[in-house]
Amino acid sequence: MRVTVRLFAALRERAGRDALELDLPDGATAADALDAVQDLARGSSLVLAVNREYATRDTVLRAGDELAVVPPVSGGEATPTHAAVVDRPISTDDLLARVRDPRAGAVVTFSGTTRDVDHLDYEAYAEMAQERIARIVEEAVARHGLCAAAAEHRVGRVALGEASVVVAVSAPHRPEAFLGAREVIDRIKAEAPIFKREEGTWKEESVPPTG
Structure with a gap:
């Protein structure tokens, strides 16, 4: 099926045009369309709209749909989110920069680090894990x-002392910031298909919900 991707601001300038036509398989989502233009979206916190209605990455597209991909609006009312599964050290400073917002009176971060052992090994069903983390954050x-x-x-x-997971949130007030950060990390641990091996043994710590 064919969908139109509308681009604005910095994304439009990078592409040198204001729209792209994409051929996607039936059942494709907004996330699939974003994957096709990921080079244009580097470093941006994106807001999505399908047929002029705000949407999420999980929104299913249909033939003829118009997907608008825009950076946060200049009025500052966007709620940017970011989720990633990475094979490199995590930069807390980078995540803090992603949640910086003039409306925020509180910023909370959480880092889960290796302790007591020389190292931990992590494996993931990366595509599913990233989508699940994105949904949890949203x-x-x-x-x-x-x-x-x-x-x-x-x-x-x-390695020992390094972070395996980092969460950062900002909110107008500290109760919401603490609650939001706690929900994100607790749900990542419970729901994301990420697997940990400690001293040669794969740990089975929780069964993700299927409903």
Whole structure:
């Protein structure tokens, strides 16, 4: 099926045009369309709209749909989110920069680090894990009225004292910031298909919900 992707501001300038035509398989989502233009979207916190209605990455597209991909509006009312599964050290400073917002009176970060052992090894069903983390972050923003939220989980070997997961959130007030950060990390641990090996043994810590 064919969909139109509308581009604005910096994305339009990078592409040198204001629209792209994409051929996608039936059942494709907004995330699939974004994957096709990921080089244009580097470093941007994106807002999505399908047929002029705000949408999420999980929104299913249909033939003839118009997907608008825009950076946060200049009025500052966007709620940017970021989620990633990475095979490199996680930069807390980068996540803090992603949640910086003039409306925020509180910023909370959480880092889960390797302790007691020389290293931990992490493996993930990366595509599903990233989508699940993105959904968790988006839902926490909506539920707690956060200004912004970001989370990254690392795969591969994570040495003693290094972070395997980092969450950052910003909110107008500290109760919402603490609640939002706690929800994001707790749900990542419970729901994201990421697997940990400690001293040669794969740990089975929780069964993700299937409903």
